[in-house]
Amino acid sequence: MSESTDPAAVADQTGPAGKIAAGYAFTGPALDLGALLWDGGCLPEHQIRIPLPMLNRHGLVAGATGTGKTKTLQLIAEQLSANGVPVFLADIKGDVSGISAPGAANEKVAARAKDVAQRWEATGYPCEFYSLGGIGPGIPLRSTVTSFGPVLMSKVLRLNQTQEQSLGLIFHYADTKGLELIDLKDLRAVVAFLVSDQGKPELKGIGGLSAVTAGVILRALTAFEQQGAAEFFGEPEFDTGEFLRTAADGRGMVSVLELPAVQDKPQLFSTFLMWLLADLFHDLPEVGDLERPKLVFFFDEAHLLFNGASKAFLDSITQTVRLIRSKGVGVFFVTQTPKDVPGDVLAQLGNRVQHALRAFTPDDAKALKATVKTFPHSDYDLEELLTRLGTGEAVITVLSENGAPTPVAATRLRAPQSLMGPVDPAALDQAVKASPLWSRYAEPVDRESAYEKISAEQAAAEAQAEAAAAAAEAEKQAEEAEKEAARAARRAPKPDPSLAEQVVGSGLFRSLARSIGTQVGREISRSIFGTARRRR
Known part of the structure; x- marks a missing residue:
């Protein structure tokens, strides 16, 4: 003044x-x-x-x-x-x-x-x-990716207008599905999911996401992370209302x-x-x-x-x-x-x-x-x-x-x-x-967000798919075993006839059977095939 x-x-x-x-x-x-x-x-x-x-x-x-x-x-x-x-x-x-x-x-x-x-x-x-993110001296300022938004994120990733619009679709999908984009790995996980076979149908209703554009975004994210930018995104997210504070003596706080x-x-x-x-x-x-x-x-x-x-x-x-x-x-x-x-x-x-x-x-x-x-x-x-x-x-x-x-x-x-x-x-x-x-x-917090949710869903889907594949393979192997057993049975040599079979099959037995009549032949036959029963 x-x-x-x-x-x-x-x-x-x-x-x-x-x-x-x-x-x-x-x-x-x-x-x-x-x-x-x-x-x-x-x-x-x-x-x-x-x-x-x-x-x-x-x-x-x-x-x-x-x-x-x-x-x-x-x-x-x-x-x-x-x-x-x-x-x-x-x-x-x-x-x-x-x-x-x-x-x-x-x-x-x-x-x-x-x-x-x-x-x-x-x-x-x-x-x-x-x-910024605790790099250098100072209280860390962090933002979640969701709060940062697609327009600002497109700016730092140097995306063109088409890619910016695609990134907007990705954010919209994450918002509607309750997938929190807290850090860069969350954004990467959602992009990768939406171009996977499992995720492609999710975006068809709002325009889809081409594999080429997704690749550009993923490469930009990789380059961004290599510059150390991952530190700037995460939790606890900074409350900008902290900038409005005054000191105990009534003077305005200078935030540097x-x-x-x-x-x-x-x-x-x-x-x-x-x-x-x-x-x-x-x-x-x-x-x-x-x-x-x-x-x-x-x-x-x-x-x-x-x-x-x-x-x-x-x-x-x-x-x-x-x-x-x-x-x-x-x-x-x-x-x-x-x-x-x-x-x-x-x-x-x-x-x-x-x-x-x-x-x-x-x-x-x-x-x-x-x-x-x-x-x-x-x-x-x-x-x-x-x-x-x-x-x-x-x-x-x-x-x-x-x-x-x-x-x-x-x-x-x-x-x-x-x-x-x-x-x-x-x-x-x-x-x-x-x-x-x-x-x-000061300390970053890494709670469950889009990356963990998508990873869990993908892991469950993969486990289910693996179980189904294992069951199908087991069934196929059982069928093959049955077929192989049948083929083996057909190829196996017949065993030598027993003494009884030799007697029954001999010409003398056949002649005798014809001479004493059918009834006696049946009784001998039953007698021969039921010997063990008779002995009991």
Whole structure:
């Protein structure tokens, strides 16, 4: 908050500088950004500010590398926290963690504070540190695959539109069948099942899934896992409502996502940031315009989010940015030039802090001209000014308390009061382990989900099939045994006749039988074949 006298009371409003400063003389609470630059000088009596209620109208912080964008984020985040507003920051280079510790006074800081009439006081701010999936220092942030959804998953897997639609069918099938996609092995199991003989009929009613597309998705998942991405998906899933907390002293909690360990995976972490924002949008209630935002979310390296994005992805971002304002959340995109942000999204960003741009190449010059066209009419020669700004200086226009754009103001920005650099790794680790959230999210949980359910069903089906096959084989073998026994019986030699059989078969016996009559022959015959019975 401003600690100087009311700018409206001291500003000379008769000249161009006074007229510009008058556009920033707000009556309500506002954040102090710095002092006006005009005609080659810094005018500390003309303070440039941004109304606190307008922070949920979104913004853009842009500029070439090394022009001070990170320090601008730190400056705004400090004042938001001091006003009880929680903040989310992505720390890609590892130098934002210093916001948790008091800054170090030196000659440069003293000179800057004097230039802009800042009463500088070393101050640290309440912080929580997070990491993606526990890679690097911080409380692990995880998402389930189901929550991440097919659109964001298609973005990180680099799928084309057709493949994205197929992935949407897979998610739809899993949802309707109650198959929870918690981690990547769950998604892999469902894809493999749906192209198996057992699973193919399941998708016929909604368009089917070709083996070629399934193969592409499975290969993309394999490559994704080889990059270490499996750590980011699982449980316990992070509750983004944790970002809305305040400290015991009423200051807003600054949530810092530590990304140095995954900065070589920009496609992943930028999309994961979008999931965090989308999850907030999904869960938060409508609140309309508030006196101060519920949360301000800084989206660093925003150009990575939009590179190669599908139409469905861009539409989702545009809708989220447009509507999340009514839920009390402000979003600031941080990138190099405004052209990195699609026009439909850029149109939603009412607050602008533009650091210096370079014009070393024809493409740079083109980007410079395009940037100038995005600003309101100005008394400055913006095309020249943007190439002459020093580190920690910016061209600013914000939304006033009545929602109208303020005059364009070249500004020398205030110095952050916290440490401008990383904190000691041991102190960072200690802060992480001391957090009440550590015990809640540190250890991963692997409960029954789609992979286990499908594996169990397939195992049962395989066991049933194996049992049926074994029964059929046993029956076949029994039949073969019977046939073989019959064949063996036919091939076996007849045994030698017994003495009785020889007598009966002799010519003498036949002649005798004929001579004494049929009756006696029957009795002898019975006598001969019933000898054992008679002996008993």
